[in-house]
Each structure stands twice: as structure tokens, then as C-alpha cells.
Amino acid sequence: MTHAAIEMHGINKTFGPVKALDNADLVVQPGTIHGLVGQNGAGKSTIIKVLAGIYARDGGTVTVFGNALQTITPATIEAQGVHFIHQDRLLVPTATVAEAIFLRNEPRFGPFISYRQMNRRAHDLLKRYFDLDLDPRTLISELSTAKQKIVQITRALAHDARVLVLDEPTAALVNREVENLFAVLKRLKKDNLAIIFISHYMAEIEDICDVVTVLRNGTDVGVVAPGDVGIPKIVEMMTNRDTSEMYPRRNVEIGAPVLSVRKLTLDGHFRDVSFDVHAGEVLGITGLLGSGDKELVGTLFGQMLPDSGEIRLQDKPVSLCSPVNAVRHGIAKIPEDRRAHGVATGLSVGENISLASLDQMSSKGFVNRKTEAKKVDRLIAELGIKTPGGHTLVKNLSGGNQQKVVVAKWLSCNSQVYLLDEPTVAVDVGAKVEIYNLMNRLAAEGKAQIFMSSDLEEITEMCDRVIVIYRGEIIGEYRRGEIDADRLLAAASGAQMDNERKSA
Amino acid sequence: MTAATDIPTTRSGRFNSRNVSKIAIRLGAFVAFAGIFLYFALTARGFLSPYNLTNVIEQSTILGLLAFGITVVFIGTGTDVQKGGIDLSVAANAGLCAAVYDVLLRDGYGNGVAIPAALGTGMFIGFLNGLAVVTLRIIPLLGTLAVMNIAAGLELTLTENTVVPVQSPLMNTLAFGRFLGISVLAWCFLVTTLILVWVVQFSQIGLRLYAVGGHHEAAKAAGINTGRYIYGAYLFAGLMAGATSILIVSRLSSSTPGTGLILLPILAAALLGTVFSRRFIPTIGGTFLAALFIGILANGFQLLGISSYWVAGVQGALILLVVAVTSFAKKN
Numbered sequence: 033m034t035h036a037a038i039e040m041h042g043i044n045k046t047f048g049p050v051k052a053l054d055n056a057d058l059v060v061q062p063g064t065i066h067g068l069v070g071q072n073g074a075g076k077s078t079i080i081k082v083l084a085g086i087y088a089r090d091g092g093t094v095t096v097f098g099n100a101l102q103t104i105t106p107a108t109i110e111a112q113g114v115h116f117i118h119q120d121r122l123l124v125p126t127a128t129v130a131e132a133i134f135l136r137n138e139p140r141f142g143p144f145i146s147y148r149q150m151n152r153r154a155h156d157l158l159k160r161y162f163d164l165d166l167d168p169r170t171l172i173s174e175l176s177t178a179k180q181k182i183v184q185i186t187r188a189l190a191h192d193a194r195v196l197v198l199d200e201p202t203a204a205l206v207n208r209e210v211e212n213l214f215a216v217l218k219r220l221k222k223d224n225l226a227i228i229f230i231s232h233y234m235a236e237i238e239d240i241c242d243v244v245t246v247l248r249n250g251t252d253v254g255v256v257a258p259g260d261v262g263i264p265k266i267v268e269m270m271t272n273r274d275t276s277e278m279y280p281r282r283n284v285e286i287g288a289p290v291l292s293v294r295k296l297t298l299d300g301h302f303r304d305v306s307f308d309v310h311a312g313e314v315l316g317i318t319g320l321l322g323s324g325d326k327e328l329v330g331t332l333f334g335q336m337l338p339d340s341g342e343i344r345l346q347d348k349p350v351s352l353c354s355p356v357n358a359v360r361h362g363i364a365k366i367p368e369d370r371r372a373h374g375v376a377t378g379l380s381v382g383e384n385i386s387l388a389s390l391d392q393m394s395s396k397g398f399v400n401r402k403t404e405a406k407k408v409d410r411l412i413a414e415l416g417i418k419t420p421g422g423h424t425l426v427k428n429l430s431g432g433n434q435q436k437v438v439v440a441k442w443l444s445c446n447s448q449v450y451l452l453d454e455p456t457v458a459v460d461v462g463a464k465v466e467i468y469n470l471m472n473r474l475a476a477e478g479k480a481q482i483f484m485s486s487d488l489e490e491i492t493e494m495c496d497r498v499i500v501i502y503r504g505e506i507i508g509e510y511r512r513g514e515i516d517a518d519r520l521l522a523a524a525s526g527a528q529m530d531n532e533r534k535s536a
Numbered sequence: 537m538t539a540a541t542d543i544p545t546t547r548s549g550r551f552n553s554r555n556v557s558k559i560a561i562r563l564g565a566f567v568a569f570a571g572i573f574l575y576f577a578l579t580a581r582g583f584l585s586p587y588n589l590t591n592v593i594e595q596s597t598i599l600g601l602l603a604f605g606i607t608v609v610f611i612g613t614g615t616d617v618q619k620g621g622i623d624l625s626v627a628a629n630a631g632l633c634a635a636v637y638d639v640l641l642r643d644g645y646g647n648g649v650a651i652p653a654a655l656g657t658g659m660f661i662g663f664l665n666g667l668a669v670v671t672l673r674i675i676p677l678l679g680t681l682a683v684m685n686i687a688a689g690l691e692l693t694l695t696e697n698t699v700v701p702v703q704s705p706l707m708n709t710l711a712f713g714r715f716l717g718i719s720v721l722a723w724c725f726l727v728t729t730l731i732l733v734w735v736v737q738f739s740q741i742g743l744r745l746y747a748v749g750g751h752h753e754a755a756k757a758a759g760i761n762t763g764r765y766i767y768g769a770y771l772f773a774g775l776m777a778g779a780t781s782i783l784i785v786s787r788l789s790s791s792t793p794g795t796g797l798i799l800l801p802i803l804a805a806a807l808l809g810t811v812f813s814r815r816f817i818p819t820i821g822g823t824f825l826a827a828l829f830i831g832i833l834a835n836g837f838q839l840l841g842i843s844s845y846w847v848a849g850v851q852g853a854l855i856l857l858v859v860a861v862t863s864f865a866k867k868n
Binding site for chain 2: 106107110116118122123124125126127131135136138140143144145147171
């Protein structure tokens with residue numbers, strides 16, 4: 033009797049009030065490549081972490097090759113032959129290839145490590161599985177990302193892996209390297225390994241997966257063969273969510289271009305990007321992790337210097353060499369990680385709000401405390417920041433209110449262009465609506481806004497126009513009315529490329 | 537399959553500019569070592585005399601043994617010496633252990649009590665470091681600085697900041713004994729070096745320790761109990777401090793305030809040692825060479841009649857130079 037490689041049934045996992053996994057199933061057969069897809073927050077990484085023993089499950093059963101596992105730890109699951117290739121390259125950079133492959137499994141000669149045997153076996157494994165003639169004494173830090181991935185996989189094979197779990201293995205690879213990796217995976221499949229493949233790139237899923245489990249809101253909503261149903265169907269299964277009435281409407285006339293970008297290039301991140309943002313407009317920018325969208329917006333705020341191309345403000349070319357410089361030009365950025373970049377959590381609400389606009393409240397080098405206090409109180413009231421007063425320390429506020437403090441900080445300095453980088457991440461629904469209202473107010477005041485979000489629904493609802501970045505290039509531009517989440521996701525994951533070309 | 541000849545010889549990309557600069561730095565270290573040796577041999581009278589060369593090795597022994605302690609801490613807490621861990625307490629710890637050993641002998645306890653007490657004290661201070669760095673997660677620079685002050689304070693309490701002279705037969709053997717024409721002190725250095733080369737460079741423990749320091753998360757993902765290894769590194773540094781303290785007392789026939797001042801040369805030796813390795817990481821062999829290098833430097837200055845005050849300055853400059861050069865080489 034043959035068993036499934038992995039059988040997870042009825043898995044539940046809650047974090048506080050959030051149900052990350054709700055009765056989710058995942059069944060993987062040996063000798064198959066099994067895709068795992070879903071939007072951000074659908075539960076992909078949670079179910080993998082349950083399997084890896086990083087999270088303890090609240091309910092459900094896990095069976096590996098017929099063995100029911102009660103509690104899972106990283107060590108016990110590895111003993112079952114289940115190996116995880118993490119998204120970040122978890123290899124010691126100062127180790128050699130052979131050392132990395134055999135770490136904790138070192139061949140010995142008496143009390144010594146047998147480096148000769150270790151090097152030979154490492155070389156044999158690389159040759160056998162990957163047809164790669166790599167000196168096993170090469171340092172990990174000298175290898176390309178793709179080769180490091182290969183070393184990681186080899187490490188798993190050296191430990192007799194029967195199941196390989198690859199989390200976004202292609203995120204940092206170029207096309208040719210992806211093809212090599214896929215050839216390897218197909219070969220391993222023939223050796224009867226079970227491979228779980230997690231990717232945002234739908235084209236890759238279609239390319240390589242025999243079966244796909246689609247997760248949505250913590251539940252598996254379907255197990256399908258991509259060859260049978262096609263990618264559009266899978267995308268539909270992923271995005272089908274009930275849209276609530278949480279997006280306030282605005283009616284703003286869009287004016288002249290404020291910020292123009294022409295053929296902007298940052299080597300290794302994005303190429304030849306051109307677009308305009310107009311007064312009163314909300315322009316959405318979206319792309320998958322690593323597509324270059326973050327770097328693009330960072331460049332507009334002077335955090336990175338472009339290698340070529342032009343940025344124009346009010347039709348005058350500017351060079352944004354630092355964030356300070358960008359602020360002087362009237363550009364404000366509301367960063368994603370507000371704890372790291374957005375607010376000084378050890379300062380008070382009032383100090384944070386006035387930080388970026390002290391010039392407007394000071395005379396002769398002294399801060400006019402009265403002007404400051406008035407302005408702060410006004411903004412607290414307008415934005416509905418829930419705080420006992422301007423003197424409360426920001427670290428004592430909730431996440432949503434912290435985010436509002438960041439927004440208030442930039443509102444107070446009267447910028448022309450607002451770069452909003454995931455402003456609603458980790459914010460509750462009520463605070464989200466208030467942030468949307470703020471965006472509408474900025475638009476009404478004629479400000480230009482660039483809105484970055486990986487939540488396709490809010491992009492769809494809030495933007496006048498959306499550009500989609502795929503591997504560093506603008507792959508699509510959609511106006512209000514043409515924007516819908518399926519379309520954006522398909523474009524962002526590269527699945528649309530072929531369709532667009534066919535219809536063009 | 538024939539085993540030995542099967543190592544592949546592909547060397548593609550080995551001779552790009554980055555590797556050339558790495559090789560240049562490594563060669564440069566050896567050339568500088570040889571050059572300075574040659575310079576002293578030509579200019580400083582008596583430098584090459586057997587008596588003086590033994591003296592150099594003996595001077596380097598204490599430095600080298602304590603530097604091994606810091607080297608192991610470097611290996612286990614971050615082979616990138618700037619971001620990783622450090623043990624600033626090693627020298628002060630040795631001073632405290634020397635005081636413990638010395639005071640116990642003075643008060644009539646034999647070596648049977650005093651030696652275990654010195655080793656135990658050293659390991660206890662090492663344990664405090666582990667507690668601060670691993671359990672309490674204080675950054676190593678600060679945590680071990682605090683522990684350094686604890687050790688220095690305890691030493692002063694024990695000795696009341698005075699020189700406490702003692703004598704014992706064992707101390708005489710350690711300080712003046714000879715075996716096969718080489719002093720016992722030098723034997724201690726050589727034998728310890730060989731044992732540590734095996735443990736650190738050629739055993740599973742060593743490889744795993746390097747992994748813990750090289751990439752903490754990767755070591756964890758490989759199933760290594762990283763906290764235990766870091767604790768172990770600090771305990772080992774403490775043990776080295778305890779063992780070395782006995783040699784210090786033997787050599788000086790007393791415990792002398794100011795042992796803590798040896799911290800700078802110890803750090804210089806451990807850091808300079810990284811230049812002698814292919815990967816620019818701390819190694820036992822590298823630290824051994826670096827300790828000799830610094831010993832020669834101090835000795836040569838002495839012979840040339842240059843004020844010993846300059847030596848500290850040169851050691852400080854060496855630290856800056858080594859850290860700057862290796863981090864430059866890594867970045868490229």
C-alpha cells in the first residue's frame with residue numbers, strides 16, 4: 033500500500049483574533065510537483081511553517097508517508113525526510129560548498145573531519161544531480177544566488193530528502209537560472225521525490241506543477257491541475273473575495289502633471305520606467321516582491337540614485353540625491369515599516385507630527401511652541417488619532433494610530449507629491465477607512481499621490497490609474513474602469529504577458 | 537572510483553580582480569611579517585640570539601593563549617569581527633584568576649586547591665559573558681565590557697591593588713624549566729596550539745562553531761543549538777584566562793595589578809590573525825602567527841631602544857589597519 037508523501041487535514045491556526053488557517057487540507061503525492069498558491073495572507077506560509085514545526089497547529093492531523101506526527105519540531109520533521117529550501121539563502125557565507133552541504137552530517141576519519149571524503153562526496157552529488165562541475169572548496173559567498181540555491185537543494189539530498197519544500201525559489205533568479213532549476217526539479221520528480229513549490233509567479237506554476245492547491249482566507253478552495261483548468265481560473269479562485277463597502281468615493285478633477293519620470297533605470301532593479309502623476313490623482317504601483325517597485329519609489333524619494341533617466345517636478349528636471357533633498361522639493365514618503373522609518377516611537381505624538389515641518393513653525397532658530405501645539409491639536413482632531421493628547425509617546429499608540437501619526441507628520445509640511453508605501457499594512461479596518469479618507473482629502477487639495485500596495489483590492493478601489501511592474505519593467509497600465517484585481521494579479525505574476533501579446 | 541585524484545580542478549573565476557586583491561592582502565601580511573623579522577635581525581643587536589628568540593616565544597605565549605580565547609569567541613559569535621561578538625573581559629579575567637591563584641597560594645593552600653580555583657574563576661567569568669550575551673541578549677561589546685569591570689573590580693578587592701609575591705615548585709618549573717632544549721612556557725604554547733588546531737579547524741565541533749558565527753540563522757536551520765555553542769565559546773575563553781593566569785603568576789612570581797592592560801595586544805593578535813586565512817576569518821593558526829608577530833614587534837622595539845609607550849600605539853594602529861583592510865577586501 034502506498035502512502036501520500038504529505039497528508040495534512042483540517043489544519044487550524046489562529047493568531048490572536050486572526051484565523052490564519054481554517055480547516056485547511058494539503059495532500060502531496062510522491063513523484064509530483066505540487067504548487068501552493070494564494071494571495072498574501074491566504075495562509076501559504078502559515079501552513080508551511082506548521083509543517084516545518086515552526087508554528088504549533090491548533091488542530092488537525094499531519095501524516096508523512098503514513099506516519100502520523102503529533103508534535104512537530106524542525107528536527108523531527110527533518111528526520112522524516114522533509115526538507116525546506118527557505119526563501120532567504122540560509123547558508124554560511126564563509127563556509128565552503130562541501131562544508132555547507134555536510135554541516136551536521138560531516139564524514140569523519142577518526143576524531144578528524146575527513147575533508148577529502150567530504151569534498152569528493154560534495155562534488156559527486158553536485159555532478160550527479162545537477163551535472164555541475166563545481167569546486168567543493170569554493171566559498172559560499174563567491175557563488176551566484178542560483179548556485180547557492182542548488183547547494184541548498186544538494187544539502188537536502190545529501191540528507192536523504194524524500195520531500196522538498198521550496199518557498200519562492202525563483203524570486204532572486206534570472207530566467208536562465210530558473211530554467212536550470214526547473215530541469216533539476218523535473219529530474220528529482222522522476223526519482224520519486226515529492227516537491228512542494230510555492231510561487232507568486234503564475235507562469236512558473238503553469239510550467240512546472242502537476243497539481244496546485246489554492247488557498248484563500250486560510251482554507252483550501254480547490255486542488256486542480258493547472259494544465260486542465262488554466263491560470264485564469266486559478267487566479268479567480270485566489271481572488272474571489274467579498275468586497276465590503278469600505279472604500280469611500282471621491283470626485284476630483286485631475287490636473288496637470290506634477291511628477292514626471294522618463295526612462296528611469298536603476299541597474300538590477302528597474303529599467304526604462306516612464307510615467308506621469310497628475311495633481312489630484314492617485315496612481316497605483318504594484319508588483320510582486322522583488323519586482324523593483326519598492327526601489328522605484330525609493331528612488332523617487334532620493335533613497336537610491338538612478339543610473340540613468342530623468343525625474344521632473346512641475347516640468348523642471350530635478351536630481352533627488354537624498355531624502356532631505358526630496359523633502360525640500362515637496363516630496364513626502366509614508367514608509368511601510370513605520371517602526372523602522374516612519375515615526376520615532378520614543379518621542380511624543382506632537383513632536384513626531386511637527387518633526388518634518390519645524391521650519392514652518394520656528395523663527396530665529398527657536399520653535400514656536402504655541403504654533404506647534406495648535407497645529408498638532410488640529411491634526412489630531414482631523415485625523416481622528418486616538419491619543420490622550422499631543423504629549424503621549426507614540427509607542428503607546430496602536431499600530432493604526434501610529435500610521436496616522438506618520439500621515440499627519442507629512443500632511444503638516446504641505447508637500448506636493450505623496451509616496452504611500454503600503455500605508456495600510458497591519459492596520460485594522462477602521463483605521464484603513466480613515467487612511468483612505470485622508471488620501472481622498474489630499475487628492476481634493478490637488479496633491480499627486482503614488483500608492484503602493486500588494487493588497488490588490490485596495491489598489492483597485494482607490495486608484496485612478498495603476499501601473500504594474502514585472503521584473504523591473506512596466507508591463508501594464510490600467511485606467512479606472514479597466515482595473516480589476518484578477519487582471520492586476522495576472523499581470524504582476526507574468527501570466528498575462530502571452531495573452532496581451534496575442535490580443536495586441 | 538579512485539578517491540584521491542577525484543577532486544575537480546576547475547578554477548574558473550579564481551583570478552578576477554577581487555581575488556587578486558585578496559591574495560595581495562594575504563601575501564602582504566606574510567611579506568610584512570617576514571620583512572619586519574628581517575629588519576630587526578639586521579638592525580637590532582642580539583635579536584637572532586637563541587636566548588632572545590626563546591624570549592620572544594615566551595613573551596608571545598601569554599598573549600597567544602589569551603588571544604586563542606578571543607579567537608574562539610570571534611569564531612562562534614561572528615566571523616565578521618565588526619558586527620559579531622567579542623570578549624573584552626579576557627585580560628581582566630586573567631588578572632582576576634591570577635589574583636585568586638596567588639592569594640590562595642599565599643594563604644597556604646596548595647596547587648591542588650589554587651589551580652582548580654583559578655580555572656573555575658575563569659570559567660565563571662566566561663559564564664557571566666554567556667549569560668549577558670546569550671541569555672540576556674546584551675550586545676557583546678557592552679556585555680563583556682561590563683563583565684570586564686566586574687572582573688577588574690574583584691581583582692582589586694582581592695589584592696588591594698598591591699603586588700602579592702608567592703613561590704611554589706610548580707611555578708619554578710613553569711617559569712624556568714626546560715624540556716628538549718625548549719622552555720616549558722613555550723611547550724605550553726605549542727601543545728595548546730596543536731590541540732586547538734585539531735578541535736577548531738578539523739573537528740565537527742569546530743566546523744559547527746564556524747557555522748554558528750558565520751550565519752546564525754543558517755546554523756539554526758541546520759539544527760545546531762546555537763546558544764550552547766556561544767556559551768561554550770565564552771566558557772572556553774574563560775578557561776584560557778584561568779589557565780594562562782597560572783603562567784602569568786609563574787613568570788612574575790607574583791600577581792601584579794595591570795594584567796588587564798594586555799587586552800589591546802590580545803585583540804590585535806586575534807584580529808591580525810584573520811589576515812593569514814584564505815577567507816579572512818579568525819583561525820588558530822592565524823592567531824598563533826599574529827601573536828608571534830606582535831611579540832617580535834614588542835621585542836624588536838625594546839632592543840632598538842624605542843620607548844615601550846610606542847608599542848601600544850603601534851598595536852592600536854595595527855587593529856585599525858587590519859579591520860579596515862579585511863572589511864575592504866570583503867566588500868569588494
